[in-house]
Structures are given as structure tokens and as C-alpha cells.
Amino acid sequence: MDLRKGKGASAPARAPGETAPGGAALPLAHRVTLNDIAAHAGVSRATVSLVLRKSPLVKEDTRQRIDQAMADLGYVYNRRAANLRSGASRTIGLVLCEIITPNYSQFTAGIDDVLDAESYVGFITNTAEDAARQKRVLVRMQEHGVDGIVLVPAEETRADALEEAHCGGLPCVLAQRRVEGFPADYVGPDYAAGMELVTEHLIGLGHRHIGFIGGVRRIAPLSERLRGFRKALRRHKLKIGPIVPCPVLDRSSGYAAARDLFAEENPPTALVCYNDIVAFGVMLALIERGLEPGRDVAVVGCDDVAEAGLHRPALTTFTTDPRVVGREAAKLLLRRIENPSRPPEQIIVPPRLIIRQSCGSAGPARALAHTTRPAPAVAATEAPKARRPRRPSPHALKGSAGT
Amino acid sequence: MDLRKGKGASAPARAPGETAPGGAALPLAHRVTLNDIAAHAGVSRATVSLVLRKSPLVKEDTRQRIDQAMADLGYVYNRRAANLRSGASRTIGLVLCEIITPNYSQFTAGIDDVLDAESYVGFITNTAEDAARQKRVLVRMQEHGVDGIVLVPAEETRADALEEAHCGGLPCVLAQRRVEGFPADYVGPDYAAGMELVTEHLIGLGHRHIGFIGGVRRIAPLSERLRGFRKALRRHKLKIGPIVPCPVLDRSSGYAAARDLFAEENPPTALVCYNDIVAFGVMLALIERGLEPGRDVAVVGCDDVAEAGLHRPALTTFTTDPRVVGREAAKLLLRRIENPSRPPEQIIVPPRLIIRQSCGSAGPARALAHTTRPAPAVAATEAPKARRPRRPSPHALKGSAGT
DNA sequence: AGACAGATTTAGATCGATCTAATTTTTCGT
DNA sequence: ACGAAAAATTAGATCGATCTAAATCTGTCT
Incomplete structure (x- = not known):
């Protein structure tokens, strides 16, 4: 409208006049400042500033006038x-x-x-995932x-790159992924505990020969997961089953790994997969071999991707509520700024087990296609709904709750 | 490296005293300022400022020294x-x-x-979706x-609330949802065109009796969609089929509406649904009646939700790439700021048709369960992958392309 | 050499708040 | 009523950049 019009002689400093009682959209013709308030209330700028900051120094009377x-x-x-x-600045960056x-x-x-709170x-x-862009932002x-900054680092982020981007001098919390050699705060999911959880679950169902599929050798995420896997087996004095890494973490390499594994003698009765995607490939290979996941072989994944609950059979998996990870990261950053x-x-957020059909323990494993609802072949989204009411526990293993 | 150490006697300028040498964490021991640069390069602060702003006024020689x-x-x-x-401030708010x-x-x-560009x-x-929180932020x-601000308004946002939040005076682009009576810029998907698109598609497949299911009466989103639906039918001089609104936009009301519709005589051979969720309910009802969606009755939805491609039969639908909507919104806001x-x-972003099995036109409709891959019962995520290479066209119906 | 235009550079005010070090006002004991 | 202590208020410097208007430094032309 009259955005450019301004208001004639704007800002006479001592006479803010009517800013715009009539103006439907008073267009920032001289944004109101502390000086204006001070003049209008007949006090000094400093006093107004004190009111803004809720200082107890100001008399109640004056405060009201200024308000x-x-x-x-x-x-x-x-x-x-x-x-x-x-x-x-009460501002943080989320990268x-x-x-x-x-x-x-x-x-x-x-x-x-x-942050809002x-x-x-x-x-x-x-x-x-672009290192150059990361540095720029x-x-x-x-x-x-x-x-401060919450950073989910791009792949292949080097510690020196972060130093160079001056993050060494600024409160910075890494989340979800660690950067080796950069000794910053970290918040992330506890994959070891999750793997332990699903492995325990399989053992509880009676499995004694459990294999592991997926993960790139020699990198941290795999060894962390294997640690949990082995720990559960060791606790029950079970033999560590076959461990089959794959070069890439996708469906087809999961498929290939499982096919090879089941071509050998005496295959496992249960498979722990690096993640859900690999698990999908694994189940494909099983079906191809005439084995039904959830009945003949138990399969579990990790991450609870959107498809996991919609898959037939629905995939048993675990995940760490990312919203909780986010909350913990923000809280930690605020503590650090303080x-x-x-x-x-280091805050490691505990995982949550999501039991579905692919491990053969949830409900009638055979009757997958027929639920109580009239939904013969329709993938109902019952899984996500079932999860929601169960509030994820925000307990972190280390670090105080803060507020 | 030496970021925390400071660098000895760094630019005492006016002797601000040590900010906090004893302070446990000396907070950025005097961040480097223009004055420091100026002193170090032997020029004035003003010149350094010119260099920062890439002014052509500065001699190349000096510029390099300052750099x-x-x-x-x-x-x-x-x-x-x-x-x-x-x-x-080169800053915008995204609400x-x-x-x-x-x-x-x-x-x-x-x-x-x-924004990054x-x-x-x-x-x-x-x-x-909380109006109070919206106002606060x-x-x-x-x-x-x-x-400026890009706002996807919370439900039930009133125009006067936005005025009151001072948005009247600030460049503000509404996206995805309009706010009646608030005459701001708007960017959103073109549901009318999308509905026209899917309806045309059904007509092209030979359907002559097409119904519409879902949508709450008397509100704008429904009438917009119906406009496209009717337009396509009228163009081909076809009778407007039955239109069945439902009170709520969920699976079960879609189910109920379709059940009722097919209890009547002479039901349509194709159904356009308000959105994908409703379409899932509709297909449920069809199956229950012994009709196979995609073979006996064509069903199409809107939105392309995640389940759409995983559903059996996979749902034909349309969507407007939200990333494109985001880009257009940001561009428009920047133009407005300028x-x-x-x-x-008003920028209405055109939709994109996604043809799958539920309309009976994509591939062998009968062989839904068996694709070329060895995946008998597994819902492959081929649909989203197939879509990706096809770059969505960012053409907007109105408004120049900008940059 | 002096004048003058154009190219560079700069001093100092300024943005709108906070902060420090007063100053002014009020309260209160004696 | 006086002075001291406490309460309330304030002037003026300050944060780190931009901006304006003026100053200085070229080089050219007469």
C-alpha cells in the first residue's frame, strides 16, 4: 500500500506523534525505539531498558507507565x-x-x-552432504x-575443517554422527544398546543360532552395532553366528548377502540386520528361497523407516526417537552456552524396540494378511499409530536432565 | 587451535580492559573487528568496510592488503x-x-x-497448529x-491475528494455505489443475461415469478441487458423476462413502478421491464388495503420500512437488523484500500426475503381485525412485521466473 | 606551477539497544 | 530536620558495523 510513502517528516525524536492509529498497515515508518517509548512515558531510555529486562530496580508505578x-x-x-x-543473541544455528x-x-x-520453550x-x-556448503553455512x-551450533555433520567431515570454520571457538554440539578428532559435545542414538535389545529379543524367542548382515567393515558404526550384538549373545553364552558385512547398505546388497549365507550349510534361524533397508533385501532373498520371514527365519532391522511397518511381513526393528535426540541436543547446547x-x-539416547511380525513373535504370524479389520490386502498404518501413545522416555544415560 | 588463546595484546583500541581473563571460559577473547583489521593493515575502518562490501572505490593494492x-x-x-x-539483515523467518x-x-x-543461493x-x-504459539514466534x-517471513499458517489463523502480530508491516508470503482477508502474497499447489489432470487421465482410459469422493462441504479446498474435476468432465461433455463429500478426511470415512455409493444402482466405473487417505478407504470398500481397484474400478487420489506407492494396488495420484513450492515461496519473498x-x-504451482496401478492403466493391471523382480509379496519402493529422475518443472502459472 | 576532475581514503555520526558509573529521589533512624 | 542508606533513575559511553560528507591524493591539462 503506502509502504514507500513513509510518513512525511518521520521521527522527530521528541514527538513520535500518532504512529498509526488509523493506518491499517503502518509500514515501519521509523520503527518504534526505546527513545520513543522513553519520550512517551516521560522517563529516560535507560529506565525503559531496565523494564524490558524485567529488572527489579524499577518502581512498579513507572513500570506500568512504560508498559x-x-x-x-x-x-x-x-x-x-x-x-x-x-x-x-538467543539464537543458534542448526546445520x-x-x-x-x-x-x-x-x-x-x-x-x-x-528452543521455543x-x-x-x-x-x-x-x-x-556437501562439505564446502557446510563450511560456508x-x-x-x-x-x-x-x-552456538547444532551440527549433523556432512559425510566425510574432517575435524580440521570444523576448526577452520571457527567452530572450535563456538559452542557446538554434534548430533547423530561423530567427527573423529573433534572433541565436541555429542548426542546420538545408542546403536549398541539397540542391537543388544533386538538380539536379546530373538534369544528370548528361542533362537540359538543368530547371524548378522550388513555394515561396512572397519568403520565405527558397524563395530558399535556388532558390540551390542555380541554382548547379548555372550551374556547367554551363545556362539556368535556368521557376520556378513556388505559393501553398500542397500536392499540389493542385503539380498545378495542373505542369498550367499543361505547357500551354505546350517544357516542361522534368525538374522540381525544392519538396518531396515538391508533387512528388506534379506527378506527378499529368504522368500526367493521359499522361506517365510517371521515363520521360518526371524529377521530384525534398525531405524524403523516408514516402510518398516507397511512391509509384509511388518519388520521388527528398533529406533531412537529422533525428536528426543533433538531435544537432548538442544538442551546440551544451551547448557554449553551457559x-x-x-x-x-556425550549423550547417548536409548533405543526403543518395535516388535512386529518379521521376528515371528507378534500376534499370529501366519495370519498376516487378515487382521481383525476388513482389510484383506491393504497395508494398514496401524504400526505408527500403535507407537504414538507410548511416549518415548527422554532419559539419557549421561548428563543431567536440565530443563 | 589458538582460537581460545587470543593473540596476546590484541587491539586494545580504547583499553576496554580484559573482558574476562579470570572468567573460567573467556568468551571469545575479543572477537576481531573492523578496527583490528584497519590497524593491522594501516588504513581506516571505513576503507575496510568498503572492501567488505566489495566497493569498486578501493584501490586494488589496498584491497589486497586488507584481505x-x-x-x-x-x-x-x-x-x-x-x-x-x-x-x-539477510535473514527471513520460516514459520x-x-x-x-x-x-x-x-x-x-x-x-x-x-536462501542459500x-x-x-x-x-x-x-x-x-497452535495460534498462540504462532503469534509468539x-x-x-x-x-x-x-x-520477511514465509508463513504456513496454523489452522484457523485469522487475518486480524496476523495484522496484530505486525505481519501487516513486514514482507510476508503465505504458503500452502491461504488466510482469508489477509491480502498477502501466496504460493501453493494447484489442486484444481491436479484434479483436472487425473480426471482427464481417467477419461483418456475410457471412463465415462466418474464419481468424486471426499471433502468437507462449503470450504474452499473442496470447491477448488471440484472445479478441476468438473472442468475436465465438461470439456468432454460427460455427465458429472455422483459427488459424495465426507465429514472427515480419513480412511474410514472414505470407506463409508464408497460403500454407500456402491450400494446404489449404476455406480461409477472410476472414482476421483479428495486425497490419498480417502482413496485407501475407498479401495478397502471396493475390495470388500469383491471389486478389484485398478481392474474393476479405477481409483485415483491426491498428495502422493508415502504409502501411495507401497499400497497394493499402488495408487495413481497427483502431487505438487513441495520443494518447488518452497523455492517459489522463497523467491517470491525475496522479490517482495526487494x-x-x-x-x-499469487503463485500456483502446477501438479504432476503419478500413474500407478489403481487406475488400471500402468502396466499389466492383473499382475500386480508379480513384478519383473523376484519380489512376490514384497512392496518394492520402485515408485519413488522412478519419479526422482524426472525433474519437476518449476514453472509457475503466474509470476515471472525471477532467479 | 596551478587548477581541476577523478580516484581513494577517512573522520565522525549513526543504528538501537546495554552497561557503567553516577545522580537524584525516597525512606528512615535518631 | 538532618544525614545516611537504600531505591530509583539517568547521562553518556559502548557494541561493530554503515553511511555521509569531507579530505586527501593522484594525474592531466593549460
């Missing part, structure tokens, strides 16, 4: 200006390796939960004066 | 300080009604694509001095 003036003039706090002087993964959007939601705001950016965040000198902290 | 100084001292631009003086919906995370990614950064916040964004006085613009 009224702010309401009258439609004041909007200018945090940038405040920040310039005071340092902190994600990939926005569109559902996992990360829940993670983001968890972060926002905490603490009246922080977060910048969000996507690095799309990290610097950009700092230009904007964030108080006190930058404390030693780095 | 060198910045590199030496590890300077990080302080945009907040710059903003305070110059007004614009979402719900972060975790996959649709919105793609939307967010689209926004980030554009223009070296903007976006704040993100979730309103969780809108104000908070402005406190932080955003140049020139706040132009009249409001």
Missing part, C-alpha cells in the same frame, strides 16, 4: 541492537546434512521444542552471531 | 552490527504449522535452496529483525 507506552506505540523489541551490546529425511525433520522438531530461535540450513551462522568451559559431554 | 589482514587475524564478519546500521510432515520438510528444503539464512519455527522473528510496494502476487 502502557510500549503497548500504545506498538513497540517491537530490537534484539539485534541489544545483542550488539550484550553479546548473546543439517539433509533436511528431507524424516528422521531429521523429527530431530528438527525436537530442537525447536526446546527457552525463547531461542534457530537458523536452519541444509548442507546436502557454518561461517554464515557465525556472521549472524549465533550463540557454561562454555565444562568438559565435552 | 590479507583479514585472513591473518581470522576475521568473521559481524552481520548483526552491520544490520543495525543498514537495516536489512511452519508442523515441521514433521514430510511435505513440509521438502518445502523447507526448497526454501533453503533459494542468495546468501540469506532462515530461522525456522514450528507452531504445531511471529513476534520473536521480528525482534530478531528478519527481512520491492515492498508491488501488489500481492
Whole structure:
């Protein structure tokens, strides 16, 4: 409308006049400042500032007068200006390796939960797994004066790259993925515990010969998972079954690994898979061999991807609620901002087991196709619904609850 | 490295005293400023500022000296300080009604694509469909001095609430959902065109008696969709088939509506559903009646939710790539920021048809269970993969392409 | 050499808040 | 009523950049 019109001689400093009682959309013709409030309320700028910061120094009477003036003039706090002087910005940066993964959007939601409660705001950016882009946005965040950063590092992020992006000097919490040699705070899922959980579950169902499929040799994520797998077996004094890594973590390499494994003699009766995607491939191979997952061979995965509950048979798996991871990450970052000198902290969020049909224990494994509802061949989304009411426990193994 | 150490006597300028030498965590021992650079390079602060802004006024020689100084001292631009003086912040706010919906995370990614290219950064916040929270975060964004806002309004957002949150004075683009009476820019999917598209497709397959199921009477989204539905039928001079609204947009009301419809005489041979969820319910009802969706009756949906491709039969549907909507929204906002006085613009992003089995046209409709791959009962995720290579066309019906 | 235009550079005010170090006002004991 | 202590308020510097207007430094032309 009259956006460019301004309001004639704007801002006479001592006479804010009617800012815009009639103006439908008063267009920031001289955004109202502390000086305006001060003049309107007949006090000094400093006093208004004290009111803004809820200082107990101000007399109740004056405070009300100033509050009224702010309401009258439609004041909007200018945090940038405040920040310039005071340092902190109540702003953090959230740098994600990939926005569109559902996992990360829940993670983001968890972060926002905490930030909103603490009246922080977060910048969000996507690095799309690109190290150069990551560096660029990290610097950009700092230009904007964030108080700290939550970083889900792009693949192949090197510690020195983070140092170079000045993250060494800024409170920074890594989430979901670690960066070797960068001794920062970390929050992530506990894959070892999860693997232990599913393996225990299989053992509880009577399995004694359990194999493991998937994972790239010699890298941390695999050894972490194997640790949990082995731990459960060892506890029950069972032999560690065959461990078949695959070069790539997709359906087809899961398929190939399982096919090869079942071509040998005496195959396992249960398979723990590196993740859900690999598990899907594994089940494919089993079916091809005439074996029914969930009846003839138990299969479990990890991550609880969207398809897991829709698959036939629905996949037993485990996951760490990413929203909880997000919340923990945000809380940790705020603690770190509060006190930058404390030693780095690691928060490992415990997983949650999701029992479905592929391990043969949930309900009538044979009657997969017929539920109580009139849904012969339709994949009902009962799984996600069933999970929701069960609030994930936000307990972290280490680190205080904070607030 | 030596980031925390400071660098000895760094630029005492006016002798601000040691900020906090004893302080447990000396907080950024005097961040490097323009003054430091100026002193180090032997020029004035103003000249350094010119270099920062890539002014052509500075001699090449000096520019290099200054660039060198910045590199030496590890300077990080302080945009907040710059903003305070110059007004614009190169920051926008993204206010979402719900972060975790996959649709919105793609939307967010689209926004980030554009922002990153223009070296903007976006704040993100979730309103969780809560009007009070929405108002709070809108104000908070402005406190932080955003140049504009992309808002996916929470349900039941009233125009006056947005005015009250001062959004009337700030560049603001609504996305995905309109707010009646708030004459702002808008970017969203073209449901009318999508409905026309699927209806045309059904007609092309030979259907002459086509019904419509779902949608709440008397609200805009339904009438928009029906417009497209009717338009296609009228173009081919076909009778408008039965239109069955449902009170709620879920699976079971789709089920009920279809059951009732097929209890009558002479039911349609094809059904256009309000959205995918309704379509799932409809297919359930058909199957229950002994009719096979995709063979006996064609069914199409809208949205392409995750289950659509995994369903048996896989659902023919249409969707508007939310990432494209995000990109258009961001571009429009930047244009608006550039020139706040132009009249409001509406950008309607065209939809894309996704042909699967439920309309009986894609591949051998009978052989649904057996694909070329050895996957008898396994829901392969081939659908989303098949879609990806086809880059969505970012053409908008109205509004110039911008950049 | 002096004038003058154009190219560079700079001093100082400024953005809108906070912070420090007062100053002014009020309260209260004696 | 006086002075001291406590309470309330404030002037002015400050954060780190931008911006304006002026100053300085070229080089060219007469």
C-alpha cells in the first residue's frame, strides 16, 4: 500500500506523534525505539531498558507507565541492537546434512521444542552432504552471531575443517554422527544398546543360532552395532553366528548377502540386520528361497523407516526417537552456552524396540494378511499409530536432565 | 587451535580492559573487528568496510592488503552490527504449522535452496497448529529483525491475528494455505489443475461415469478441487458423476462413502478421491464388495503420500512437488523484500500426475503381485525412485521466473 | 606551477539497544 | 530536620558495523 510513502517528516525524536492509529498497515515508518517509548512515558531510555529486562530496580508505578507506552506505540523489541551490546543473541544455528529425511525433520522438531520453550530461535540450513556448503553455512551462522551450533555433520567431515570454520571457538554440539578428532559435545542414538535389545529379543524367542548382515567393515558404526550384538549373545553364552558385512547398505546388497549365507550349510534361524533397508533385501532373498520371514527365519532391522511397518511381513526393528535426540541436543547446547568451559559431554539416547511380525513373535504370524479389520490386502498404518501413545522416555544415560 | 588463546595484546583500541581473563571460559577473547583489521593493515575502518562490501572505490593494492589482514587475524564478519546500521539483515523467518510432515520438510528444503543461493539464512519455527504459539514466534522473528517471513499458517489463523502480530508491516508470503482477508502474497499447489489432470487421465482410459469422493462441504479446498474435476468432465461433455463429500478426511470415512455409493444402482466405473487417505478407504470398500481397484474400478487420489506407492494396488495420484513450492515461496519473498510496494502476487504451482496401478492403466493391471523382480509379496519402493529422475518443472502459472 | 576532475581514503555520526558509573529521589533512624 | 542508606533513575559511553560528507591524493591539462 503506502509502504514507500513513509510518513512525511518521520521521527522527530521528541514527538513520535500518532504512529498509526488509523493506518491499517503502518509500514515501519521509523520503527518504534526505546527513545520513543522513553519520550512517551516521560522517563529516560535507560529506565525503559531496565523494564524490558524485567529488572527489579524499577518502581512498579513507572513500570506500568512504560508498559502502557510500549503497548500504545506498538513497540517491537530490537534484539539485534541489544545483542550488539550484550553479546548473546538467543539464537543458534542448526546445520543439517539433509533436511528431507524424516528422521531429521523429527530431530528438527525436537530442537525447536526446546528452543521455543527457552525463547531461542534457530537458523536452519541444509548442507546436502556437501562439505564446502557446510563450511560456508557454518561461517554464515557465525556472521549472524549465533550463540552456538547444532551440527549433523556432512559425510566425510574432517575435524580440521570444523576448526577452520571457527567452530572450535563456538559452542557446538554434534548430533547423530561423530567427527573423529573433534572433541565436541555429542548426542546420538545408542546403536549398541539397540542391537543388544533386538538380539536379546530373538534369544528370548528361542533362537540359538543368530547371524548378522550388513555394515561396512572397519568403520565405527558397524563395530558399535556388532558390540551390542555380541554382548547379548555372550551374556547367554551363545556362539556368535556368521557376520556378513556388505559393501553398500542397500536392499540389493542385503539380498545378495542373505542369498550367499543361505547357500551354505546350517544357516542361522534368525538374522540381525544392519538396518531396515538391508533387512528388506534379506527378506527378499529368504522368500526367493521359499522361506517365510517371521515363520521360518526371524529377521530384525534398525531405524524403523516408514516402510518398516507397511512391509509384509511388518519388520521388527528398533529406533531412537529422533525428536528426543533433538531435544537432548538442544538442551546440551544451551547448557554449553551457559557454561562454555565444562568438559565435552556425550549423550547417548536409548533405543526403543518395535516388535512386529518379521521376528515371528507378534500376534499370529501366519495370519498376516487378515487382521481383525476388513482389510484383506491393504497395508494398514496401524504400526505408527500403535507407537504414538507410548511416549518415548527422554532419559539419557549421561548428563543431567536440565530443563 | 589458538582460537581460545587470543593473540596476546590484541587491539586494545580504547583499553576496554580484559573482558574476562579470570572468567573460567573467556568468551571469545575479543572477537576481531573492523578496527583490528584497519590497524593491522594501516588504513581506516571505513576503507575496510568498503572492501567488505566489495566497493569498486578501493584501490586494488589496498584491497589486497586488507584481505590479507583479514585472513591473518581470522576475521568473521559481524552481520548483526552491520544490520543495525543498514537495516536489512539477510535473514527471513520460516514459520511452519508442523515441521514433521514430510511435505513440509521438502518445502523447507526448497526454501533453503533459494536462501542459500542468495546468501540469506532462515530461522525456522514450528507452531504445531497452535495460534498462540504462532503469534509468539511471529513476534520473536521480528525482534530478531528478519527481512520477511514465509508463513504456513496454523489452522484457523485469522487475518486480524496476523495484522496484530505486525505481519501487516513486514514482507510476508503465505504458503500452502491461504488466510482469508489477509491480502498477502501466496504460493501453493494447484489442486484444481491436479484434479483436472487425473480426471482427464481417467477419461483418456475410457471412463465415462466418474464419481468424486471426499471433502468437507462449503470450504474452499473442496470447491477448488471440484472445479478441476468438473472442468475436465465438461470439456468432454460427460455427465458429472455422483459427488459424495465426507465429514472427515480419513480412511474410514472414505470407506463409508464408497460403500454407500456402491450400494446404489449404476455406480461409477472410476472414482476421483479428495486425497490419498480417502482413496485407501475407498479401495478397502471396493475390495470388500469383491471389486478389484485398478481392474474393476479405477481409483485415483491426491498428495502422493508415502504409502501411495507401497499400497497394493499402488495408487495413481497427483502431487505438487513441495520443494518447488518452497523455492517459489522463497523467491517470491525475496522479490517482495526487494520491492515492498508491488501488489500481492499469487503463485500456483502446477501438479504432476503419478500413474500407478489403481487406475488400471500402468502396466499389466492383473499382475500386480508379480513384478519383473523376484519380489512376490514384497512392496518394492520402485515408485519413488522412478519419479526422482524426472525433474519437476518449476514453472509457475503466474509470476515471472525471477532467479 | 596551478587548477581541476577523478580516484581513494577517512573522520565522525549513526543504528538501537546495554552497561557503567553516577545522580537524584525516597525512606528512615535518631 | 538532618544525614545516611537504600531505591530509583539517568547521562553518556559502548557494541561493530554503515553511511555521509569531507579530505586527501593522484594525474592531466593549460
